[in-house]
Amino acid sequence: MTAKKTSVIGFPRIGKARELKFASEKFFKGEVSEADLQKAAAEIRQYGWQKQKAAGISFIPSNDFSFYDNVLDTAFLLGAVPARYKELGLSALETYFAAAHGYQGAKGDVKALPMKKWFNTNYHYIVPELDDSTELALSGDVKPLQEYNEAKAAGIQTVPSLIGPYTFLRLARYNGNKKAGAFAASAVNAYLKLVEQLAAAGAEWIAIAEPALVFDVNDEEKQLFKSIYAFLLEQVHAKTSAKILLQTYFGDIRDVYQDVVSFGFDGIGLDFVEGLKSLELVKAGFPKNTVLFAGVVNGKNIWRADYAQKNALLAEIEKSVDAANVVVGTSCSLLHVPYTVAAEQKLPAETLKHFAFAEEKLVELADLANADTAALEKNKALFAAVRVSENAAVQAALAALGDADFVRSPSRADRKKVQKEVFGLPAFPTTTIGSFPQTAEVRANRAAFKKGEITREQYVAFNQKKIAECIALQESIGLDVIVHGEFERNDMVEYFGTQIDGFIFTQNAWVQSYGTRCVKPPVVWGDIHRSKPITVEWSVFAQKQTNKPVKGMLTGPVTILNWSFPREDISLKAQAQQIGLAIRDEVLDLEKNGIKIIQIDEAALREKLPLRKSDWHKEYLDWAIPAFRLVHAKVKPETQIHTHMCYSEFNDIVRDIDAMDADVITFEASRSDLKLLDALNEAHFETQVGPGVYDIHSPRVPSVEEIVNTLHKILDKVPQENVWVNPDCGLKTRGETETTASLKNLVAAAKQLRAEA
The missing domain is CATH 3.20.20.210 (TIM Barrel)
Incomplete structure (x- = not known):
């Protein structure tokens, strides 16, 4: 042959x-x-x-x-190649990189091309x-x-x-x-x-x-x-x-x-x-x-x-x-x-x-x-050969799920009234998406703990110091809703996977996400189960440092699944529900410990959407949207649920996103010139929304005027009472100086809008 x-x-x-x-x-x-x-x-x-x-x-x-x-x-x-990049007068390769991630320097100031x-x-x-x-x-x-x-x-x-x-x-x-x-x-x-x-x-x-x-x-x-x-x-x-x-x-x-x-x-x-x-x-x-x-x-x-x-x-x-x-x-x-x-x-x-x-x-x-x-x-x-055995408790929990596990009450409109009284936030509330710059010092601390070179007490003390500094910085900048900075986390999916049973992790299995951004996806090995709290310790410490609300930061089940290498022996729906049950336990523990705003990121929701519209619901949305609802359906009305989504085409699924029944959603939108806004407007989007007002994948610092102009565009399409002000995504990959400057301009822009209102 x-x-x-x-x-x-x-x-x-x-x-x-x-x-x-x-x-x-x-x-x-x-x-x-x-x-x-x-x-x-x-x-x-x-x-x-x-x-x-x-x-x-x-x-x-x-x-x-x-x-x-x-x-x-x-x-x-x-x-x-758009003229604005060629006019910088850079070398061919530098011009290429300017188009890829923007340029701000002696020869000019240009944003990057859109990324999807x-x-x-x-x-x-x-x-x-x-x-x-x-x-x-x-x-x-x-x-x-x-x-x-x-x-x-x-x-x-x-x-x-x-x-x-x-x-x-x-x-x-x-x-x-x-x-x-x-x-x-x-x-x-x-x-x-x-x-x-x-x-x-x-x-x-x-x-x-x-x-x-x-x-x-x-x-x-x-x-x-x-x-x-x-x-x-x-x-x-x-x-x-x-x-x-x-x-x-x-x-x-x-x-x-x-x-x-x-x-x-x-x-x-x-x-x-x-x-x-x-x-x-x-x-x-x-x-x-x-x-x-x-x-x-x-x-x-x-x-x-x-x-x-x-x-x-x-x-x-x-x-x-x-x-x-x-x-x-x-x-x-x-x-x-x-x-x-x-x-x-x-x-x-x-x-x-x-x-x-x-x-x-x-x-x-x-x-x-x-x-x-x-x-x-x-x-x-x-x-x-048998690769993995089922977890009987997980299988029983899945079998016990009913319709009530996927529906939150009261309605979003009623929750909005309750939350307005609880939080008393100003118009155009400001926040960030979660992570703050991870310096070499932060990464070294995490690596030293992982290698056993420092004790847990030393590791925790270092991170608590960074959290306190991060919260003090945000208060000085004037942000309304604070985050703890995520200094304990290497990756938004890997971090959770390491602390949930059923995942395994590689040492060097890196893949490219974009440009120089590489990720090391977890592997879904067996049935998923949370055996202990994951983020409660950090969130409780952070909330004690300030009177402003500090968001509990979690990654949603669909994103954890989509950014992992999934099993091929059971359905994606079953895997998403297993992860959803694990994250639901974490949400309820955060709420029980006094965390009043919880962000459950679904950055990758659209990522595995079938490429043909006829397959969207039966092959994906009919289990992906309920998997998110499973995570938060049992929280109290006064607990505000946020979510976040990364670069993608959302226009044609905005009604499905609204059906996730979150209270606030933030989108990466700056690189697409806020084209998402038309879809939100046409769909009569009910969720409060924070379209990113500047691009965090670029080192350039947006001016106050630039952000104000962006907010005016948002207000043309979204009711004022539904608008939040935030960057496009997490700030982990950015430098400390540019981050502080950008956030100061963001807060100044929000204050200018409040003065105009």
Whole structure:
């Protein structure tokens, strides 16, 4: 039997030890040169290529690397760079970073481009900005060509991977009268020129990624797609010998499948993990001479693949596609998983054998492609064994849940009246989202305690000192609702997972969230249970330091689940309810100990929303919204429940968000020019709301005037009595000086609005 070929859509790019993060941050601070940063990047690229070559991967990607984000790379490649960044007069790379996270310095003051979640992942992409004067054309250094040549010089033939023109235009933001169709012709010409250059350099295959095809595609969008590829494919095949792979992921392409298979692509990449209808589509017909890049190995989760299941799937595929034309591939880029299980030194081998990170997934691809008998038998034994036993108490608690556990009374309107009397807050109450800057000293204290180098008493004393200082700072600034700063926490999900039974934690399993921000997701290993209070000690201490209300700070069940690697042996709904019960216990303990405002962050609520609207409720919202309500339904009317949500598109689910029945909700909104406000207004949003008035992902300090102008925009759409004033998100990653300056301006702006009222 001839072995199948194998394909990887993308490889992790932060560096096995997060080298890119640290090199980039040093570059931002002026501690290393651009040449030093480029050297670190080249070493990371070489590592990935060599690992894939050693694993025998047939189709190895290039241009999957990025200093910040591949969509931003594409914008710069096509010359879609707003004038405000070019006018700074910075180097090309510095201009790129200015667009990514803003710039405030000797050469000017500009905000970053908007940032949104990448489809249904925890990765964030930078939103391209096109206005009527934008002219798309290959611009500057041609990054895909450079990286292809770099790999070729190392003796590795790669498949240059490009974000496709349809996806780029669909994700872009349009600031003028022109829309996507007006830019299609120039985009196609730019891509054609790029493909010609890559083909001339020796590229045999070129992958054009069009993940936007897994969205709902209406007739206008379908016509845009068809107009792009009818011309592009004809010209590519006429002018070059390069083969074009249309790569999709994160779902199926049911709305355009018939068009895709009729166009004459040399290869088509389909996701058979998240693509609910991919197998059904292929069975309906697949072009005889086209290669199917079958995404069967999960690129987003870290559990070992069940070889028997995958082989059964491949056998079904091969009933409709010649086996010689089937390539075994990943369902999406491996950007979304850590580098390697080999980096984990603390977890036992019995645990680690259940995991496959990026490098282990390369082995899985090879095992499946080669039909390795020994590997198949070993895998069969792994899945035949019992991995985890159920927790009887947790299962009983789930079974006992009834409708009353998900409904809070009295109504939100009645609670609002009670809470107004209890708190006596001024108009435009000011607060922050939770965390304050985590200095090297704070991180060192936490690390020393974790390593056993200091006692618990020393650890607690240090954190109590920081909490007291943080509260004193907030009082001096004039904030109305205080937070304790979260100095005891490393990550908003990991912190809770470490203190709830059922999670396990890795040592070095980092993945990229955005830019230099990396996270180490917990792993849901077994049934979830809270055996003791988690935050009560810190919140009670903090409240004793001030007469102002101090928020209890928790992470909600949906976010904990979405920012973890979930189990695959039980439903997401069951996992969310288990976590919800654990967090409910914490909420009630906080309330019992005198904490009157409790923030339950659901930063990632939208993240796992199905990409097709028809699946939103039955596949997700019908359990995600109740999971949040489960957490707070039993609190008293005078206890005020807050929640927070991070960058995402909320406009189309604002009614569902309102149905979460929180008292106050804060959104990250500054990078989207507060476009959420229209949706809140149209939906007659009842929850009190705090759209972020400045961007915390940028080091720049907003002026009082800037924040006042933002608040005026908010007041045009939201009733004054429902408006809170707050930053976009937590302040953990910001510096102390810029944080203090920004918050002083925020409070001054709120006071100015009160004077105007």
